[in-house]
Structure formats: structure tokens, C-alpha cells
Amino acid sequence: MSDQATHVIKVVNRDQSFQCAEDQVLLIAMERLSADAINVGCRGGGCGICKIRILNGDYECKKMSKAHISKAEQQQGFVLACRVFPRTDLEIESDHHQAVESSYQKTGARMAAS
């Protein structure tokens, strides 16, 4: 385990909390605890699947794909959970990724419906 200071990450929309050390990113800390509060994608700041909004608290952030987080959005607290290190306890809201529906999923849905 890390000997770094640990913070509580409260995921308000999923009514869940998990612990994250200062040298860990939110997404990996969540996965290590087998929690399911944020959707997991590439874990590298590229795909946008783990897009969240930070409602309260301080954090630091590594570079993220501007295709998923614009400058304006970043100022409003939108981040990718795989790139964020907590500096205090955080309150966050997950599920901010707008998925483009793939035709495969449409096919799957049609089959499930029939």
C-alpha cells in the first residue's frame, strides 16, 4: 500500500465512496478496490469513457485528450478520472461520457428486442 496521504472520493451519482492516495489516479484506485463507480476505458487519457465532473475538492491533472475535455470544460471541473490525482477529499459525479452508439450495439439491441 502507498504511504502517501489518502483521500475519500465520494461519487455522488452512484452513491459510492472509495479511498485514493495522492500518488494514485482516481480510476486505478477505484479499480484496485474492485469498485464500480466510474466506467473504465483506456486508462490513458485518450478515449473519454471515464469522464467525470469534480464538484468539490482540490486535485492535479495530467494531460488529457482535448477531443474529450476542452479548456472550457476543464475550467468547469470536467476531467478524465484516469488522469486525476486527489489533493483533498473529493466529491465527484461520474457517467459524463456521451457514447456514440456503435452499429454493433444497435444490432445487439434489435436482436434482444426481437
Place this chain on the structure above:
Amino acid sequence: MKKGVMRPGHIQIRVLDIEEALKHYRDLLGLIEVERDSQGRAYLKGWTEVDKFSVVLREADEPGMDFVGYKVLDNQTLEKLQGELIEYGCNVEEIPVGELNGCGRRVRFDSPTGHMFEIYAEKEQTGKWGVSNVNPEAWPRGLKGMKATRFDHCLLYGPNIAGTLDLFQKVLGFDLAEQVIDPEGNKAAIFLTSSMKAHDVAFIECPEPGKFHHASFYLNTWEDVLRAADLISMEDVSLDIGPTRHGLTHGKTIYFFDPSGNRSEVFCGGDYHYPDHEPVTWKAEDLGKAIFYHDRVLNERFLTVLT
């Protein structure tokens, strides 16, 4: 019908941090770092590749693929295909000699799926890395990580793969080796070859244009794929899925992500294709088995996580 396109020759991948990316492509995949250019792009290659480079990394704010290039037989072929691409209606741009260090004139064109492709006839040939062309030893000492042998293919997501199939078949002479067909008869996935390989490029239908699913690198054996999986765990690299086998092409594979979220594959084996072969068809109803032959269930990440 073959039109003189030989093989995938290079792919330019956008990364958020070039030094982090080099740890992935050079130290983990085991590609050979060839050089940096004046724009700061890093050039790499698999050790068995005879041309100077096959992977170019460019630092950018948005990960993904800039373009993938195919080498054609000679300048006469390049000239002819350039004309046919223009006639077909592609937006065609000429990239001058030396824009990529050591590469000749490139002809860049777009596709219905929203990806940029290139063809070129000349690239400096530096030979296989670490082995002579005369009485060559089996492999060179000093390879790193997964010891990837070559850039093999890429899988791209975008709309209207039927349109891109038409372009690749009619103008570039690729064959359709494998396909996924939905109950209405639409193509959901296509695997195209310009050689005997089961795929030199593949496409999956997706509403968003120009998306990059993965770049794939060839390993020789299943044992090498398992060893790659061990390295992924040892280095705590972001894993997608595997080791497993695909139904499509029957390759043995593992998928993982570079530090900017671009997906990489290393694989071995797989089927072969001759020009007189009918395409192999998988039904979309059996997509789980088509993609992951053992689990027979799709993980959603494979379809939705793209750069």
C-alpha cells in the same frame, strides 16, 4: 485484382507525451528507435522490417491515428494509382519527398470512413535490424520487451465501411478476406488484404468518422504472446483483453493500451488468403465468438474505447 500495393509501410500515431510513448513502443513492444526528426517526431521499426521505419509517433493534444501508409511496387505504380484515386473522387494531396525522413513522395487520400491513407514507392532501406542479409542469424541479440517483429496492420472504425471497401478493392486492389455480416446483409466488419495475410487493414462500422481502434504488431509464437502478457502485468500496463484467440482470422492475441490510450495488439498465427479465395464470413449474431473465440462474449470496451 492486384494493383501493385505491397504492404502496410507506416503508421503515424498521435500521443500525449512522446517520452512516455517511447517507453511503450520502444521498451515494452520492443520496436527499434530509429531517429527523431526536426518536428520532434520519433521513428521506430520492428527488427525484421527492411525499410527504415514503420511507426512514427507525434506529440499532440488528442491521441489517435494521423494516417497509415502502404508501399507500392514502384514509381510508375504510384503515378498510376494517384490518377485513379483522383478519378475515383478522393481528396488527394501530394506530400513531398523527405517530409518523413528517408521516405519518398507520398500520395495522401481520404476515405468514406474518415481516415487518411497514403501510398508511396520509395523509402530508405536500412535492412533488418541487427542481422546481416548474407548468412543471417536467426535473431539479433539486444531486443527489448515483447520483441515485436513488424508493424502488421491496423483496425479502424468509421461510417460507411462499404464505401471504403469499394475504394480499397477497385482502386488499390485489396481483397476482402473476412467479413462480419448482420441479419439484413450489411457488412459490420471487413478484413482486407493486399498480400497473403488475413488482414493488412480492417474496418468496423461506427457512426463516428476517423476513429482508431488499434495498431498491431506481429510475434512469432503463442509463447511470445504469453510472455507479452507477463510483461504487461510486470509493468502494470493498461490491459484490454487477452491472451485469447480471435474467431475472425484465428489469430492468437492480446490487447493493451499505450500511455495515451491508443490500443496496441501483439498477435501470432492466423489464416492466409489467396486471390481466388472466397471471403470468410462470420454472422453478426455470433459476434462474441467471432471476436473472442474462447469467451464467446464481447467486452463492451472492445467496441466503444477508441481514440
